Amino acid sequence: MIETISDIVRFPLPVGEDFFIKRHRFEAGDKNKKRICIVTGIHGDELEGQFVCYEVARKIKKAAGKLSGIVDIYPAMNPFGIDSITRGIPAFDLDMNRIFPGNTDGDMNEYLASEIIKELTGADLVLDIHASNIFLTEVPQIRINEVSANELVPLAQKSNMDLVWIHGNSTVLESTMAYSLNSRGTKTLVVEMGVGMRITKEYGEQLTSGIFSLMSELEIWQGDVDNIKSPIIAHDSDGTDVCFLNASCTGVYIKEKEYGALVQKGDLVGRIISPLSGDVLEDVRAPEDGLLFTVREYPIVDEGSLMGRILRKKVLLENKK
Amino acid sequence: MKKSEIYSFKGLYRDDFKVTGYEFGEGNKTVCIVGSLRGNEYQQIYVCSRLIEKLKEIEEAGMIKKGKSIMVIPCANPYSVNIKKRFWSIDNTDINRMFPGYDLGETTQRIADGIFKVVKEYKYGIQFASFYMPGHFIPQVRMMKTGNENVDLARKFGLPYIVLHKPRPFDTTTLNYNWQIWDTEAFSIYTSSTEKIDKKSANLGVNAVLNFLEREGVIEYKSVPFFPSKVVESDKFITIRSSNAGFLDSIAKVGAEVHKGQIIAYITDPYTAQVLQTVKADHDGVIAFAYDSPLAYKNTALFKIIP
Numbered sequence: 001m002i003e004t005i006s007d008i009v010r011f012p013l014p015v016g017e018d019f020f021i022k023r024h025r026f027e028a029g030d031k032n033k034k035r036i037c038i039v040t041g042i043h044g045d046e047l048e049g050q051f052v053c054y055e056v057a058r059k060i061k062k063a064a065g066k067l068s069g070i071v072d073i074y075p076a077m078n079p080f081g082i083d084s085i086t087r088g089i090p091a092f093d094l095d096m097n098r099i100f101p102g103n104t105d106g107d108m109n110e111y112l113a114s115e116i117i118k119e120l121t122g123a124d125l126v127l128d129i130h131a132s133n134i135f136l137t138e139v140p141q142i143r144i145n146e147v148s149a150n151e152l153v154p155l156a157q158k159s160n161m162d163l164v165w166i167h168g169n170s171t172v173l174e175s176t177m178a179y180s181l182n183s184r185g186t187k188t189l190v191v192e193m194g195v196g197m198r199i200t201k202e203y204g205e206q207l208t209s210g211i212f213s214l215m216s217e218l219e220i221w222q223g224d225v226d227n228i229k230s231p232i233i234a235h236d237s238d239g240t241d242v243c244f245l246n247a248s249c250t251g252v253y254i255k256e257k258e259y260g261a262l263v264q265k266g267d268l269v270g271r272i273i274s275p276l277s278g279d280v281l282e283d284v285r286a287p288e289d290g291l292l293f294t295v296r297e298y299p300i301v302d303e304g305s306l307m308g309r310i311l312r313k314k315v316l317l318e319n320k321k
Numbered sequence: 322m323k324k325s326e327i328y329s330f331k332g333l334y335r336d337d338f339k340v341t342g343y344e345f346g347e348g349n350k351t352v353c354i355v356g357s358l359r360g361n362e363y364q365q366i367y368v369c370s371r372l373i374e375k376l377k378e379i380e381e382a383g384m385i386k387k388g389k390s391i392m393v394i395p396c397a398n399p400y401s402v403n404i405k406k407r408f409w410s411i412d413n414t415d416i417n418r419m420f421p422g423y424d425l426g427e428t429t430q431r432i433a434d435g436i437f438k439v440v441k442e443y444k445y446g447i448q449f450a451s452f453y454m455p456g457h458f459i460p461q462v463r464m465m466k467t468g469n470e471n472v473d474l475a476r477k478f479g480l481p482y483i484v485l486h487k488p489r490p491f492d493t494t495t496l497n498y499n500w501q502i503w504d505t506e507a508f509s510i511y512t513s514s515t516e517k518i519d520k521k522s523a524n525l526g527v528n529a530v531l532n533f534l535e536r537e538g539v540i541e542y543k544s545v546p547f548f549p550s551k552v553v554e555s556d557k558f559i560t561i562r563s564s565n566a567g568f569l570d571s572i573a574k575v576g577a578e579v580h581k582g583q584i585i586a587y588i589t590d591p592y593t594a595q596v597l598q599t600v601k602a603d604h605d606g607v608i609a610f611a612y613d614s615p616l617a618y619k620n621t622a623l624f625k626i627i628p
């Protein structure tokens with residue numbers, strides 16, 4: 001096995017520093033080997049993928065003889081963001097996942113985006129690991145744009161996640177990295193799990209098992225693979241599978257139910273309180289039966305803030321069939 | 322002049338969030354003008370305030386035509402302005418990426434919806450917009466090239482330039498784009514600055530709106546300076562980029578005519594003052610945009626030239 005750490009892009013910054021993006025490559029086997037790319041850190045405040053990168057590298061090193069292909073790990077696509085607890089690209093106030101496919105002749109960020117696309121295009125599978133944001137915890141899930149559902153769902157089923165959410169397309173999503181890659185024929189799965197600014201170790205371990213399962217599927221990994229759970233699949237192109245809980249007023253949110261809870265219509269999911277008056281401003285109740293797969297972590301809510309998402313019971317029943 | 326609340330909600334430890342509108346004249350909803358949607362758009366608020374001042378005079382003099390009404394919304398986001406943050410205070414989302422909005426959605430979607438419900442009723446929509454990069458613009462009217470843009474209408478502003486640009490994916494969630502989708506003729510006006518107040522170009526912006534109102538028969542008003550407009554497509558702009566990172570020492574100003582080969586800036590080493598790049602105009606033309614931060618990254622668009 002050959003192991004290399006190299007820069008996929010490097011250029012000078014204005015004052016005494018170079019900018020670079022690092023890649024850790026593991027390579028073994030003969031000519032027609034396949035390649036999987038583990039990408040994370042496009043959003044600088046999402047850190048769940050950090051542990052996954054470490055775990056995947058650690059496990060490959062421990063059983064190097066079992067590798068027969070290429071595993072590329074990119075732990076920090078937005079190093080400025082990770083360094084400064086910033087979701088987007090600081091100094092530009094720009095969401096990096098809204099600038100793809102980029103432009104070689106464009107500014108620094110457009111250039112970066114185009115180099116990233118160049119680097120990843122042609123891989124047999126790309127995994128783009130996100131961690132919700134600092135406000136919400138998500139159960140481990142794969143999000144798939146309906147336009148690439150046929151190619152991606154069979155792979156997503158092998159990824160050891162709890163949920164596969166197939167959602168409708170929108171023009172805005174066309175500027176994400178996953179959309180750019182999928183539209184170029186490079187299969188890309190988007191993982192959302194856990195919460196921003198934190199690492200949930202058990203989720204990291206769950207996804208790591210999923211990644212080895214996918215590697216095995218692609219014949220990149222000859223070693224053992226853990227038992228893989230089959231995810232709930234929500235074919236939600238029409239947007240009717242999920243109900244959203246938005247705050248009816250501004251206040252402090254106290255959660256009463258944890259993510260992954262099965263709730264029944266009328267169950268108390270959380271409360272919005274006023275510390276100033278000592279009153280409950282809103283009892284947040286489940287509008288329907290289902291699975292609470294998103295919960296609010298960050299307590300301050302404005303009118304409209306998302307407090308949770310419930311996967312409707314009909315989807316759970318469809319999956320039982 | 323009638324002052325009204327366009328959208329509001331209660332704050333937790335802050336005063337209520339309020340979007341305020343100023344209405345002039347009565348009758349058909351004819352022209353709506355929107356200022357800042359972001360917290361750093363001071364110039365855009367300022368231009369609206371000067372416009373409101375003028376429209377008040379015009380209304381008091383009985384010079385708004387019967388059956389026409391005008392709405393000015395100087396600021397859609399006072400919460401962010403007051404804390405000097407560009408985007409939404411808590412989640413950093415951009416109201417101008419949330420149109421047409423959603424009344425049951427997240428906070429900035431609700432704000433966008435609250436505003437859009439009001440502004441979409443108007444025949445013409447004018448937004449004082451800002452560019453995402455720090456820099457100065459030549460005053461211009463921008464229109465999206467959707468195929469049914471009415472350039473002759475844009476000439477009625479009497480600004481020197483009309484710029485047409487092709488919508489990109491994120492444009493579909495802007496106010497301007499959604500105005501057009503909902504059958505309002507929409508224009509964006511760029512005066513030269515954003516975070517600094519530039520009185521001269523603010524005045525140009527106010528005059529541009531007054532010219533338009535007068536030529537569309539909304540107000541009676543003696544003409545103010547009026548230029549024949551040159552129409553340019555934004556992809557015909559020539560971008561001059563830094564090939565090195567460093568300090569920018571800019572020589573040429575926005576609006577200046579430059580010649581091919583003319584030195585317009587230097588990029589210097591911030592530690593040794595050594596010149597790393599002598600930036601030259603590669604075409605004859607007029608400078609339409611000039612970057613104005615001392616810090617230049619590699620590949621930064623330093624100038625845009627109209628050939």
Ligand SMILES: [Zn+2]
Binds near residue numbers: 043130
């Ligand atoms: Zn993310």
